[in-house]
Amino acid sequence: MTQYLGNAFNYDLVAEGYESLEDRCTTIHTGACHIGMVDGVNVGVWEAEPGLIGGLTADEIFVVLEGRAEVTFEDTKERLQIGPGDVVRLNAGQRNTWRTFERLRKVSVWSDSGAQHRSS
Template structure:
């Protein structure tokens, strides 16, 4: 996890430290993820999250995010919802406990509020 300074930062260009996902979450490829927390005061966390190409399962938290760059398809397993293609400018709301599968085709970077 990368912490940001109090001053403004160009989050699109921010260099993030990636780590491999746990093997039990990876379905294909060798995706890695990185997080930079922008603010974690109060009841919410705001940050930048990035995932490299590959497919992985996740159990979501309450979150609103906006995709800054990259592309992915999010498959909603529980509850079932239509697949969602996301790319720059996509705004998505996830609910705690949703089970999803993310297939990232271009390294995906998003700003999130959770």
């Protein structure tokens, strides 16, 4: 069995879509690929096109590979400016918004306990 999981830029992502928080008639295009599980923890790749979306987090740690965004956590009002190389910790159940300025791609590891993984 190989220990190589693949290249995060080469995975074909399954198209998703989030309703834009700025224009409810617009869908912000996102994509995801669940690479697999390692010791009970999920590993995946996610990307989003520019726009404003919201969601509920899972227990997750991610690394931004490319792009820029601002993540705002509704409960604490904390705002993070994120870009390539940034490592971020999300706690299950946090409501947040993502304003993506440049197409963003990240690699995530997350637990299924807590909130559903819809990467925002």
